[in-house]
Amino acid sequence: MFAESKQLRMIDHIYQSASEPTHWFEFASELSNAYDGAAVVVGMGLAGPEPTHHYFTARLPVDVGPSLLSNLTTGLPFDNTFLSGFTGRFDTLDKVFPDLLLEDTDFYRNWMRPHGLAPVWPILHVMSLRGEQAPAVLNVFRKQGGGVFTPGELAMGNDLVPHLARAFEIYDDLSGLHRSRRALDEVIDRLRIGVILVDAARRPVLTNRSAQMMLEIGENLGLKRGRICARVKSDDELLQSTLDQVTTGNASRAIRLGEDSAPRYGLQVLVNPLAAAPLGSQVRDATAVLLISGPESFSGLSLRYLRSLYGLTAAEAELLAQLAGGASLEVAAERRGVALNTARSQLKRTFAKTGTRSQSDVIQLVLKCISSVNEV
Numbered sequence: 001m002f003a004e005s006k007q008l009r010m011i012d013h014i015y016q017s018a019s020e021p022t023h024w025f026e027f028a029s030e031l032s033n034a035y036d037g038a039a040v041v042v043g044m045g046l047a048g049p050e051p052t053h054h055y056f057t058a059r060l061p062v063d064v065g066p067s068l069l070s071n072l073t074t075g076l077p078f079d080n081t082f083l084s085g086f087t088g089r090f091d092t093l094d095k096v097f098p099d100l101l102l103e104d105t106d107f108y109r110n111w112m113r114p115h116g117l118a119p120v121w122p123i124l125h126v127m128s129l130r131g132e133q134a135p136a137v138l139n140v141f142r143k144q145g146g147g148v149f150t151p152g153e154l155a156m157g158n159d160l161v162p163h164l165a166r167a168f169e170i171y172d173d174l175s176g177l178h179r180s181r182r183a184l185d186e187v188i189d190r191l192r193i194g195v196i197l198v199d200a201a202r203r204p205v206l207t208n209r210s211a212q213m214m215l216e217i218g219e220n221l222g223l224k225r226g227r228i229c230a231r232v233k234s235d236d237e238l239l240q241s242t243l244d245q246v247t248t249g250n251a252s253r254a255i256r257l258g259e260d261s262a263p264r265y266g267l268q269v270l271v272n273p274l275a276a277a278p279l280g281s282q283v284r285d286a287t288a289v290l291l292i293s294g295p296e297s298f299s300g301l302s303l304r305y306l307r308s309l310y311g312l313t314a315a316e317a318e319l320l321a322q323l324a325g326g327a328s329l330e331v332a333a334e335r336r337g338v339a340l341n342t343a344r345s346q347l348k349r350t351f352a353k354t355g356t357r358s359q360s361d362v363i364q365l366v367l368k369c370i371s372s373v374n375e376v
Contacts, residue, residue, distance in 0.1 A: 006034050007159060014163045018170035024056035031140065032058035035153060039117060039141040041068055044171070045128075059143065060115060067111065068139065075107025076100075083135055086126045090140075090157030092149055094121040118142040123149055125157060127168045136168045193367070194292035197274070199285040202227040202243065211292055220257045220267045221292070228290070230257050239269070246271045247287050254364045256326060266326035268293045270367040291367045293325050306366065310353045319346050323359065324366040 013027035028040040039059040045052075055065025072078055082096050094102075102108050103119045112119070123140035140157075142149070188195055194211030196204050203226050207215070214221055222231055230236040235257045242253050250273045258266030270291040306317040315336075322332035333343035347359065356362040 006030065007156065010034065010160060011163050014160065014167045018167040021054065021056075021171070024054075025058070028056050028058035034156065035140055035142075035149075036146065037143055038146065039115070039143060041065060041139045041141075042136075043069065043138075044136050044168070060141075064115065071107055071111035075105055075110055080135075083126050083129050083137075086124045086137075087129055088161060090123050090125045090154050090161070092121040092123055092154075112141065115141075116144050118144050118146045120146060120148055123154070123157065125161070125164070127164045128172070136172075138164070194290070194294075196228060196290040196292065197286040198228055198243070198288050198290065200247070200287050202229075202240070204228060205286040211290075214267070214292060214294065232258070242269075242271050243288055246273050249273075252364055254360050254367065256328070258326060266294075266328070268324050268326045268363055268367065270364055293367060310350075312350060312353060313346075316346050316350050316353070319343060320350055320362065320366050323347075324363050329359070 010027055010030045013023045013030055017023040017027055024042050024044075028042055032038050032040045037059065040057060041060060041064060042056040043065050044054040044056075053065065053069075055062065057064060076093075076097065077100075078096075085091075085096070094100075102112075102121055108119055112122075118141075120142040122142075123138075125138040127136040127138060129135045140149070188206075189209040191208060192210055194214050195206070195208040196211045197206040199205050204223070215223060218231060220231055220235065222229060228239075230239045238255055239257065242255050245251075246253055252270060252272045254268065254270045256266055256268055272289045272291070274286050274289055303314070303317045303321055306312055306320060307314065312320070315338075318336060319332055322335060323329065327335065329343055329347065330340060333340045336343070338346075347362075350362055351357060354362055354365055356365055
């Protein structure tokens with residue numbers, strides 16, 4: 001019988017593997033030692049639009065997984081209907097092929113023997129088998145000179161079965177979350193509007209590509225000792241006080257940075273509070289999100305969206321884009337070649353059409369709308 005300490009070490013690696021995949025290698029190595037230096041292959045078939053396969057090995061090259069799978073299905077009269085018989089137990093493949101001599105199979109000649117494996121039927125265990133999804137399986141092979149697997153060795157493996165099933169379930173769930181997070185990151189990175197999530201200490205927790213460029217250019221925003229800040233003292237005081245008000249009062253606010261220092265290239269910043277994120281989330285410490293737009297943040301798509309959503313004229317949509325991009329009303333009028341009074345009249349009409357009452361309110365509305373569609 002195997003020492004209890006060995007089993008506990010393997011179980012520990014199994015559960016660590018659920019969140020840290022490299023521990024599957026550690027588990028494979030421990031299992032190999034428990035089976036007197038046997039070769040181990042752990043194969044993970046993960047769900048998704050494009051299922052992926054990960055392999056973890058001991059006493060075999062790390063890239064043998066795909067060749068094992070292909071040779072198993074072509075070198076033996078093997079099909080997936082046999083797998084269900086191995087979902088709750090460790091057992092050897094001779095139970096499926098009792099009348100077949102392993103040495104006479106292409107599987108042994110073309111795959112096992114070249115890898116220095118003995119002509120001994122390997123152990124198979126299926127950790128997960130979900131419909132058409134590629135299974136999560138574990139294989140154990142004797143190295144040359146080893147004998148058949150004993151009932152005691154199979155019993156030791158069977159003690160691990162419930163732990164392996166639970167660990168793989170967690171691993172699969174977390175992998176799905178990571179894939180979703182990568183997809184979300186890609187969407188956020190495609191926005192031309194800057195997105196920065198900050199924690200209570202004003203440190204960025206997440207920064208998209210547009211915001212990173214704004215920080216690197218550094219005309220209005222930057223980092224000081226790792227904290228988000230505005231370059232001009234008066235702007236920074238406004239930014240920090242706004243963050244305080246938003247996180248304590250739980251209400252959004254829009255501010256403009258660069259009013260005095262860079263009136264033509266200022267930034268419009270919408271600061272929104274964030275609810276507490278779920279435990280385990282990579283952004284669990286974020287307390288506020290900054291949506292930042294500059295002169296180059298708005299595209300033709302944005303203007304068409306504004307016009308269709310609120311029934312704005314082309315001139316009104318262009319004016320709002322200028323204001324939401326950080327321009328003052330005076331600069332926006334000058335850029336568009338219209339009188340200031342004309343710009344004021346156009347702005348008032350946008351209040352009526354959007355149901356807002358002030359320039360700050362309508363800019364908040366525009367930033368919230370455009371952040372969901374711009375350049376995605």
